[in-house]
Amino acid sequence: MNWLNVALADLGMPSTEKIEPSQFPDELFELYSVPSFSNGLPEIVKGAEIKSSKQCVQPGDVLLCKIVPHLNRVWTVAPVSARRQIASTEWIVVRSPECKSSYLCYALTSPFFRTLFLEEVSGVGGSLMRARPAGVAQIEVPLAPADEQHRIVTKIDSLFARSSRARDELAHIPKLIERYRQAVLEGAFKDCTTSPAPLDDVVESTFYGPRIASEAYVDDGIPTLRTTDIGSYGRLAPKSPPKVNVSGDELMKWGFQDGDLMVTRTGATIGKCALYEETFGPALPSAYLIRVRLRKKIADPKYVLLFLLSPSGQKQLLAGRTAVAQPNINATAICSLRLPIPELAVQRQIVQKAEAFISAIDLIFPHADGALALLGRLDQSILDKAFTGKLVPQDPADEPASKLLERIQAARVAAPKAKRGRGAKGARDHGQS
Numbered sequence: 220m221n222w223l224n225v226a227l228a229d230l231g232m233p234s235t236e237k238i239e240p241s242q243f244p245d246e247l248f249e250l251y252s253v254p255s256f257s258n259g260l261p262e263i264v265k266g267a268e269i270k271s272s273k274q275c276v277q278p279g280d281v282l283l284c285k286i287v288p289h290l291n292r293v294w295t296v297a298p299v300s301a302r303r304q305i306a307s308t309e310w311i312v313v314r315s316p317e318c319k320s321s322y323l324c325y326a327l328t329s330p331f332f333r334t335l336f337l338e339e340v341s342g343v344g345g346s347l348m349r350a351r352p353a354g355v356a357q358i359e360v361p362l363a364p365a366d367e368q369h370r371i372v373t374k375i376d377s378l379f380a381r382s383s384r385a386r387d388e389l390a391h392i393p394k395l396i397e398r399y400r401q402a403v404l405e406g407a408f409k410d411c412t413t414s415p416a417p418l419d420d421v422v423e424s425t426f427y428g429p430r431i432a433s434e435a436y437v438d439d440g441i442p443t444l445r446t447t448d449i450g451s452y453g454r455l456a457p458k459s460p461p462k463v464n465v466s467g468d469e470l471m472k473w474g475f476q477d478g479d480l481m482v483t484r485t486g487a488t489i490g491k492c493a494l495y496e497e498t499f500g501p502a503l504p505s506a507y508l509i510r511v512r513l514r515k516k517i518a519d520p521k522y523v524l525l526f527l528l529s530p531s532g533q534k535q536l537l538a539g540r541t542a543v544a545q546p547n548i549n550a551t552a553i554c555s556l557r558l559p560i561p562e563l564a565v566q567r568q569i570v571q572k573a574e575a576f577i578s579a580i581d582l583i584f585p586h587a588d589g590a591l592a593l594l595g596r597l598d599q600s601i602l603d604k605a606f607t608g609k610l611v612p613q614d615p616a617d618e619p620a621s622k623l624l625e626r627i628q629a630a631r632v633a634a635p636k637a638k639r640g641r642g643a644k645g646a647r648d649h650g651q652s
Contacts, residue, residue: 220608222363223620228356230323231315231631235274238305240266249297251276251306253284256292263302273305274312279320282310283327285350288340293327295320311352317627322368325375326360329602361606362624364617374611378601382594389594392587396580400452403580404529407573408559415557421518425511425550427484428504429473435463441470445505446483449493452577453524463503473503478520480511482527482536485547490536492527494520509550522566525573526558 240248244267251261276282276296284292286309296304306312313323326332339354363371431443440462450456465473475481477497483489485507495502504510513520526532539552560566604610 220613221367221615221617221619222361222608223624224359225362225624226357226359227313229624230318230360230362230627231313232352232356233312233314233634234636235276235312237308238273238275238303240269240273240305242266247302248273249300249302249304251282251294251296251304251310253286253292253307253309256284256294261297261304272308274308274310276304276306276310276312277314278304279314279316280306281313281315281320281323281327282306283313283336283350283355285309285311285352285355287346287348288337288350289348291328291333293324295324309349311350311355315627315630317365317623317630318362319365319368319372321372321376322363323360325372325602326606329606330599331603331606332358332360361608362620363608364620365623366617367611367613370611371605375601375605379598382598385594386591389587389591392583396583399580400577401530403573403576404525405531407525407569408529408531411559411561411565411569413559413561413565416560417554418523418556418558419554421514421523421560422554423512423514425509425554426473426504427550428506428508428510430506431463431465435465436461437464438462440464441474441501441503443503443505444475444481444495444508446486446488446491446507449481449483449488449491453493453528455493455495455499457499460502460505465503470501470503475499475502475504475510476512478513478515480513480520480524480527481508482511482548482553483507484509484549485545489540489546489548490527490533492524494524509548509553511550511553517563518560519563519566519570521570521574523558525570527556532556532558 240246240250244265246266247263248266248269249261250264250269250273255262278296278298278300280296282294282296284290284294294310296306313327315323327336335358336350336355339351339358340348341351342348428443441464442457442460442462444455444457444460448455448457448460475495477495479495481493481495481504483491513523527536535556536548536553539548539555540546541548561569601610
């Protein structure tokens with residue numbers, strides 16, 4: 220294979236010119252900050268708003284982020300801009316005009332490089348961890364002939380475009396699933412010929428979650444379920460609910476019983492519902508929940524829950540909100556909801572059919588998540604093949620990588636050295652734009 224392994228320092232890690240943008244308060248800069256990397260675009264910001272020293276960069280420079288190095292952040296400076304291009308000093312600048320910038324960018328993103336890169340990390344953790352530029356400079360990168368670099372980049376771009384389209388398609392799946400779930404819930408009641416009646420006809424009692432004194436909260440007590448413990452589609456998904464010390468009489472009065480419903484009565488998640496089942500163990504409703512206990516001889520709790528979760532049920536719940544700064548719904552409004560209440564056997568048939576459909580829908584999520592994970596591994600595999608010479612055919616007629624390295628080294632020798640000033644001359648050259 221007509222390649223060379225070349226240290227980053229030999230490809231080009233220049234000592235960049237530093238600048239204090241605040242000395243040019245009215246000038247607009249094109250700033251490659253670390254936070255703006257996630258947006259894919261540099262910030263356009265006035266010098267007056269930039270409080271720290273930056274480094275001057277050039278079109279085609281490849282930026283390798285040294286802070287929080289486990290995040291794979293590699294960026295290429297855009298073509299010539301009308302504004303001065305500057306970057307955070309948290310970027311290591313790789314400048315090798317004789318190499319294709321996109322080739323270097325992909326190389327620094329590839330698995331082989333990231334493994335070596337993480338070996339050059341120091342710091343105690345989190346944002347205090349940084350890659351050491353001196354160590355990074357000695358990491359060797361596969362240098363392909365110039366023409367082969369072009370073929371590699373073209374192939375990677377093509378394959379990544381396909382995987383990007385696949386990600387976009389997979390991103391639509393949760394919305395499609397949600398629409399299908401809503402259709403299932405709405406359709407579950409369409410064939411029910413029973414005339415709608417108030418929910419109050421099947422309610423045994425309602426109870427507002429109690430406000431419990433702060434001294435009653437303990438490490439080992441009875442969980443108090445909150446809105447945040449209600450998962451999707453009426454399922455309980457406890458997230459370390461707080462626990463309280465209550466008496467046996469209080470637990471009997473306040474606690475949930477098997478088949479009780481809980482409805483959020485205030486805030487942004489008003490109308491969120493769930494079903495309590497005794498397998499969870501003893502629990503209380505928090506102050507922002509209303510406990511609804513049904514007459515189970517004539518109403519299946521799962522049937523009522525399905526209706527409350529359906530578009531018709533949610534529409535009625537939200538219509539019952541009081542118009543105050545903090546929207547609320549009360550037990551009276553909940554009990555006034557109208558729904559068809561057929562025979563118990565019919566209710567259970569509706570529940571069984573709807574749950575079967577929803578269970579089938581739920582199986583799609585793991586497959587979609589798995590497909591996304593596979594796409595991530597596929598991209599890494601593409602990069603791995605690209606920089607081991609296995610992605611595109613090699614052409615014996617290509618100029619050897621050794622010749623390219625000679626030109627790189629000659630260009631480095633001829634390149635002007637970075638200025639040590641603070642950028643005052645640059646302001647006169649560029650003007651105050």
